Amino acid sequence: MTEARRRTAPLFLRIFLVMIAAVTCVQFVTTMLIFLLPAPVPRVFTLPQLAAPLTGKADATGELHIEVKNALAAAETGRRLRFVELRLAEELGVPESHVRVWRPLSYPIITELPLAGPMRDTPRPPPPGGSNTHVIFGDFNAALLLGDHQWRTVAPLSRSISFWQRRVLFWILATILAAGPVAWWLSRKLAQPIALFARAAERLGRDPRAEPLPMTGPPEIIEAAASFNEMQARLARYVDDRSMLMAAIAHDLRTPLMRLSLRLDAMPEPQRAAAEGDILDMKAMITLVIGFLRDLAQPARRQKLDLRALTESVVDGFVDQGGKVDLAPGEPIAIEGDPAALKSLVSNIIDNAVTYGCAANVLLHKRDREIVIEVSDTGPGVPEDRLDKVFRPFFRLEGSRSRDTGGMGLGLASARAVARAHGGDIQLANRSSGGLCATVILPA
């Protein structure tokens, strides 16, 4: 808490400003598009321009589609524009009934103004030629009766994306491309403290004595880092308290046993040997319970070690006691961990395999970024519904509490605690070929 805090703008303000900036940018680009680009101009045709192709002359505009039809269906004529028909008939000098002008039904209904005078909003100058400047724009069809129900129709050529639409699309794409890196950089800046947090939480899971988080960044992050560091300190204190408790148990139980052991020295031989055996049993039990408590706590000591040499030692120990344990040779496997805890982990699972499964086959290998220890036996296995229960402390399968076969039921609980304290886990599975397989996975 005492270290200098590098104060920066609150996360809230940062996000708020970024949002405002983004909205402003978008609005700016849109406004620029409106002001800088020429407004979309509807194609405008004067009546003489329409009249020419209808009467069979060349189309001066080049933007009209000309067709001769045998009949005009009633539905095809859409919404007729009566006053345009009138003007066009006048222009062509034919009776009004020989002329049809209509808009397709899909064309939005707008109030059609009588065609009069130059259009105010049209930036294009009135088409030259002729004093008659009546115009029509938008989507329309015009038709002239040629006789025998034959009609010649003209309509503006349809274009998929007009020029101005393409230009707007281009601008939007350009804006995205220009804004992309900035957005990426900003998002990263915002996400950085959170990612830092995730990493710290992960590290804490492995080691409560890890370095505290740096108190830098926006105030929200500093606040969270402070709470996080406090939690870490509490956790470390908790671990310390537990160690104190363990020491107390060790002292209070082991000292009377020591006295008993010294008193036995004066006893006659048969009783002495028996009592000494009892003392050794109690010593072993105390060691087991204390070992279990220690394994539940996070590993106190971390050291780079060769897991293969450690496993070889454990296997050799079992072999010396007459156990059938087999370990294939291989390369050294480096791991960072608590040597004593890892040794008790390997020892516990091999002990289970030897005690209940007659013989143990140990495989040790490294794949990708994890280390795998597989211990399989040829015993009866464990009923499927109890595969997870066997990890509970003091749970034992056969239900007896005899130390000859069952131990104290701490082995697997302790093994799992060690594996998890090292950021890994242990799983049990019945093998299809019979027997049980314990798989320990530890991060490399």
Added chain:
Amino acid sequence: MANLLVVDDDPGVRTLLSETLMRHAYTVQTAADAAEMDRAIQNAAFDLIILDVMMPGEDGLSACGRLARRGGPPIIMLSALGEVEDRVAGLETGAGHYLVKPCSPREILAHVRAALRSRETGPASARSLTFNDWVVDLDTRQLFDAEGLLVDLLPGEFAVLRTFVERPRKVLSRDTLLDHARGPDTEAFDRAIDVQVSRLRRKLRAPGDEVIRTIRSEGYLFVPEVHPA
């Protein structure tokens, strides 16, 4: 006969242990804490101190470190703390032996004899030795490879390795190895020496004759040069 000092805050352990030792013809004095121990040392010379770890006032580890720096008598730690870390801490502060309560009187006596013997032969000059980039820490009984990885050794294997590195480039017979390796530190050392050697070769990642050479009908020879680390 040797003069021993038993330092333990538990009166029962203190008197019972001194009685046991006296039965085996040692002269024994007792102290209840580190301050009493200091007074006793000022008044008499001791050949060996048996020291408890958890005591009121100054604890055994700190007292042990103080004595070892002064070049005091050999120390056997007799502690209720039995974790590997505790043993390592005890051995690192300068205790020659570390025993965990409860242990049988015979075990204590064996260590007392060994400690007194080592006092006569004098302590090894270097507590950490190196060969071929390997490092052997004789205090904590640990072996490290070139990358600094801790390579676990069983007590018997370490005893054999210790015998080798303290006598490099000499042919050692199986009996010599067995004698040295079967010290009081070694429990359950009932494997033939050949098995220990072959396991040690595997741990040293030199399964052939590269490091430990077999001399036919004579014994073994430790090939690399050994230097203080």
